[in-house]
Structures are given as C-alpha cells and as structure tokens.
Amino acid sequence: MPELPEVETFKRYLDRTSLKQVIKDVQVIDNRILDTEEKKLGKFLKAKRFESSTRHGKYLLVYLNPQYLVMHFGMSGDLEYYDDKEEPPKFSKVIFQFTNGFNLAYISIRMFGKVSVANSLEEFIENKKLGPDAYKMTLEEFQKAVQRRSAIAKNALLNQSFIAGVGNIYSDEILFRTKIHPKTNINSLSEGKVKELYANIKDVW
Known part of the structure; x- marks a missing residue:
C-alpha cells in the first residue's frame, strides 16, 4: 500500500x-x-485549475478554489500524465482532461483507492480522525500523542489517528532502527527512547 513517501512522490x-x-x-x-x-x-472540477497541493498522511489533497480534490491510493494507486494522442493507462478510473491536450489519470488496479471532495483541509482531517502528519509533526506533538496512547508500539504507529502516514513496511523499519520490540507498550517508553523513535520516524523516509 502506498505510504507517506509514495504519496509524497505522487504529490x-x-x-x-x-x-x-x-x-x-x-x-x-x-x-x-x-x-x-x-x-x-x-x-466542481470543470473550468478550474489545480492551484496547489498538499499531503496529509496517505492522502493527497489538491486545492481548487474553494474546495479540495482528495485522492487516496489504496493498495495499488498511481498517477500518470499523458498526451491526448496516447491511449489512457490501463486501470485508469478517473481522467482529468486539460485544455493543453494532456490528461492526468488516477489509476487503481485493485479498487481500494478513493476520490472525493473536501470543503477544507481542517474539516477533512477532523472528519477522518487523522493524527498529525508523520513527517510534519513536531517533537512536542509526538510526545503528547505518545503520553495519551495506551497501545503496543506496532499498533500505535499503524493507527492513523495517532500519527498519519505510517504503514506496515515503514513501521517495522522504524521500530527495528529504534530497537523497540513491536509489542512494547508505547507509553512505557523512556523520554530518550521517545525522542529516538521520533527521529527515526523522520529519518526513515
């Protein structure tokens, strides 16, 4: 499944x-x-432009005044920009056609992705109950989140309401680098270990 680094690449x-x-x-x-x-x-989309984009966790949000187009890539999502003269990519599900003769295809092989609309970034994060973005969060935000969370480390990292963006592959790598057993309760970690875990969340990307 595309995790934070892959979605950042799509962005x-x-x-x-x-x-x-x-x-x-x-x-x-x-x-x-x-x-x-x-x-x-x-x-919502016709005659508008992709003004800017942002990413929160595993979601890509594209701003088209005054709302956002939201893309989640599921297990096998992708984007491909191509010329009108070319055939649409295989497994294209939504195609955004531009006036310059090019297109952007949203691709989903296994149909686990979603395309939606959000009124604002803040409202979207609240409705999805997403925690702070794993790459953008501050150490203070992470420390507070750890103190509030009673769960084993592996499950905590995978919980998108704890921090958004970490999936199965990167959670294993983060815990391995920090030398934390996946079944260790995350709020039992020492202050030093929490700081080390935070640093490895940032560095693994």
Whole structure:
C-alpha cells in the first residue's frame, strides 16, 4: 500500500505536471472509486485549475478554489500524465482532461483507492480522525500523542489517528532502527527512547 513517501512522490509528480492546468472535462471510468457524486465532481472540477497541493498522511489533497480534490491510493494507486494522442493507462478510473491536450489519470488496479471532495483541509482531517502528519509533526506533538496512547508500539504507529502516514513496511523499519520490540507498550517508553523513535520516524523516509 502506498505510504507517506509514495504519496509524497505522487504529490511532486502532480505538481510538476498538472498544477495551473485548466480542466476541460472529467471522465469517470468506474464510479465505484468515487466517494462523492459523479455529477458533483464534474461540476466542481470543470473550468478550474489545480492551484496547489498538499499531503496529509496517505492522502493527497489538491486545492481548487474553494474546495479540495482528495485522492487516496489504496493498495495499488498511481498517477500518470499523458498526451491526448496516447491511449489512457490501463486501470485508469478517473481522467482529468486539460485544455493543453494532456490528461492526468488516477489509476487503481485493485479498487481500494478513493476520490472525493473536501470543503477544507481542517474539516477533512477532523472528519477522518487523522493524527498529525508523520513527517510534519513536531517533537512536542509526538510526545503528547505518545503520553495519551495506551497501545503496543506496532499498533500505535499503524493507527492513523495517532500519527498519519505510517504503514506496515515503514513501521517495522522504524521500530527495528529504534530497537523497540513491536509489542512494547508505547507509553512505557523512556523520554530518550521517545525522542529516538521520533527521529527515526523522520529519518526513515
């Protein structure tokens, strides 16, 4: 499953290829991928531009004044920017068609991803009950989160309401580097170990 580093790569790819592009149309190939109404999505996007993007945990949020397009990539999601003259990528589920003759395809092989709309970043984070972003959080935020959490370390890192963005692969690497057994209760860690864990969360990316 795409975790924080992969979604950050998608963000940078979208920024490089698609920011400021005017959307001519939206083609929804499989509406099961939508977490919003298809007509609402089309009305929201047409004639607007991808103004900017941000990432929170495993979610990519693209700002189109005044709302956000939200993309979650599930187990096998991807983005591909391509010319009108080319065939759409295999497993494309939503295609954003730009006035410059290029397109951005949202790809999902196993249909675990979602495309939706959010009124604001703050509202989206609150509704999804997401914790602070694993890469952006401060040491103080992390220390407070650890103090409030009674769970084994592995489960705590995987819980997106604790910190957002860490998945199975990176949680194992983080705990290995910090020399913490996955079943250790996270709020039993010493202050020094918490700081070391925080540093390794940042460094593993």
